[in-house]
Amino acid sequence: MARASEIPHGRGLCVRVAGIDVGLFRADGRIWAMENRCPHAGHELNLQPNEFLTSDGELLMCRSHGARFRVEDGLCVLGPCPGAALRSFAVDVVEGIVVAQREELARIAAPASR
Numbered sequence: 001m002a003r004a005s006e007i008p009h010g011r012g013l014c015v016r017v018a019g020i021d022v023g024l025f026r027a028d029g030r031i032w033a034m035e036n037r038c039p040h041a042g043h044e045l046n047l048q049p050n051e052f053l054t055s056d057g058e059l060l061m062c063r064s065h066g067a068r069f070r071v072e073d074g075l076c077v078l079g080p081c082p083g084a085a086l087r088s089f090a091v092d093v094v095e096g097i098v099v100a101q102r103e104e105l106a107r108i109a110a111p112a113s114r
Contacts, residue, residue, distance in 0.1 A: 001091065001098045007031060010057035012050050017100065022089065023052050024098055025060065027071040031098055033089040034074050038062040040081035060086070 002024055007013045012025040014036055021036035023045065036044050036052075040062065046052050047063035054061050059077070060069040067079030074086030090101045 001033070001100060004031060004093045004096050004098055007098070008050075010053055012046075012052040014046065014050055014052075017089075023060070024091070025052060025071055027053075027057065031091055031093060032071050033091045033098075033100070034060065034069075035087035035089075037087070038064065038067060038081070039076065039084040039086065040065060040067055040079070045086075 001015050001017060001022070002013055007024050007026045009026045012023050014021055014023050016022070021044065023034050023036045025032045025034070036046065038045055041064060043062065043064040045060060045062050052060050054068065060071055061067070062079065065080050067076050067081055069076050069086050074088045076082050076084045091098050092101055
């Protein structure tokens with residue numbers, strides 16, 4: 001997916017995996033992966049490249065309608081879609097490279113259940 005060193009704390013990195021845009025985020029010493037698509041209106045979360053997180057780096061933010069999501073599970077905690085969640089993917093860091101776990105590859109390629 002990407003080199004872990006390319007994912008700055010407090011920002012993120014957007015990569016394309018199996019035909020979908022995935023945001024990679026560094027928080028709490030871990031790397032998290034979410035589909036770059038808001039469950040509210042289907043817009044990309046970021047209006048600027050790799051800008052996903054609130055200014056304090058605590059939450060993901062949809063730049064269209066201001067929805068806020070927890071980094072660790074994508075759950076919407078504020079905004080127009082409370083209780084909805086971003087599509088998340090399990091990743092590992094292997095020799096400095098962020099990779100989708102084997103069972104996740106098929107799930108990433110599968111259509112999102114909406």
